[in-house]
Amino acid sequence: MKEILILSGKGGTGKTTVTGSLAALLKNKVIADCDVDAADLHLILSPQVEKVHEFWSGITASVKTDQCTGCGTCEELCRFDAIRLDDTARIDALECEGCGVCAHFCPEGAIETRDNLCGSWFNSRSDFGPMVHAQLHIGEENSGKLVSLVKRKARELAESTGVDWLLVDGPPGIGCPVIASLSGTDLVLIVTEPTKSGLHDLERVLELAGHFKIPVAACINKWDLNKGMSDIIENTCKERQVPLFGKIPFDPDVVKSIVAAKPLVEYSSGPAARAITEMSRVIERWAA
Numbered sequence: 001m002k003e004i005l006i007l008s009g010k011g012g013t014g015k016t017t018v019t020g021s022l023a024a025l026l027k028n029k030v031i032a033d034c035d036v037d038a039a040d041l042h043l044i045l046s047p048q049v050e051k052v053h054e055f056w057s058g059i060t061a062s063v064k065t066d067q068c069t070g071c072g073t074c075e076e077l078c079r080f081d082a083i084r085l086d087d088t089a090r091i092d093a094l095e096c097e098g099c100g101v102c103a104h105f106c107p108e109g110a111i112e113t114r115d116n117l118c119g120s121w122f123n124s125r126s127d128f129g130p131m132v133h134a135q136l137h138i139g140e141e142n143s144g145k146l147v148s149l150v151k152r153k154a155r156e157l158a159e160s161t162g163v164d165w166l167l168v169d170g171p172p173g174i175g176c177p178v179i180a181s182l183s184g185t186d187l188v189l190i191v192t193e194p195t196k197s198g199l200h201d202l203e204r205v206l207e208l209a210g211h212f213k214i215p216v217a218a219c220i221n222k223w224d225l226n227k228g229m230s231d232i233i234e235n236t237c238k239e240r241q242v243p244l245f246g247k248i249p250f251d252p253d254v255v256k257s258i259v260a261a262k263p264l265v266e267y268s269s270g271p272a273a274r275a276i277t278e279m280s281r282v283i284e285r286w287a288a
């Protein structure tokens with residue numbers, strides 16, 4: 001089984017369009033959406049949810065005011081300045097990082113902690129294969145943990161069902177969720193665009209993947225909108241010995257396919273769909 005992670009360095013470069021089409025083109029696979037902060041692959045693949053699981057992470061602390069003597073120990077120890085002291089202690093939920101130190105050291109046992117329900121993750125089935133995806137509740141943190149969980153569950157499913165591919169739509173950026181999504185990946189496919197920021201984001205992801213010694217390939221989306229910048233990106237890839245797996249031209253069908261909630265290659269046989277289809281063959285050859 002080969003695991004391919006699609007990354008872009010930032011949102012809006014066409015990462016989900018590419019992933020959605022590869023999900024339709026590559027045979028015998030499990031699909032994972034690790035963009036848990038703003039999951040959108042399900043909008044294209046329309047999976048039917050079969051199992052919903054709760055995602056619990058971190059704690060919330062609160063003061064039992066009837067037991068608090070106002071000694072101030074918790075206020076002194078809280079490194080996040082989340083505790084105000086009047087007659088009794090009060091915890092500012094927005095500042096609290098859930099470290100639990102105050103509860104541990106309160107001499108009166110006046111601080112209780114409860115686990116946080118941060119979101120949900122799903123086992124689903126789609127026309128394109130089984131899918132593992134998730135949704136973090138608004139304002140919740142710990143998306144790196146949820147990304148790791150989605151990846152782990154998708155990989156367990158892929159291994160137990162003996163599929164050929166694990167196709168992962170990665171989170172945007174290069175932060176903790178992306179680092180969490182990199183573990184165990186056979187190939188990172190970077191979707192970039194012919195702009196200065198596209199080049200910058202490509203270089204950031206190359207650096208990150210290089211740090212973890214993960215093989216990388218790239219593709220340029222809407223390459224024909226700025227051919228000069230596309231050439232620069234292509235040269236950068238050559239210099240860094242990063243194979244360019246595809247160049248996808250601008251195609252109005254991309255937006256129409258999103259509106260129609262379908263993978264591009266299922267909706268259109270236009271130039272962008274043909275370029276992604278050709279890229280899927282390159283990926284199959286790479287895996288052979």
Ligand code: SF4
Pocket residue numbers: 063067068069070071072073074075088089105106107108109110111
């Ligand atoms: S440490 Fe406990 S008793 Fe002391 S102020 Fe904080 S909550 Fe109240």
Ligand code: SF4
Pocket residue numbers: 061077078079080081082083091095096097098099100101102103
């Ligand atoms: S749990 Fe940690 S961050 Fe939150 S109030 Fe207590 S000491 Fe401060």
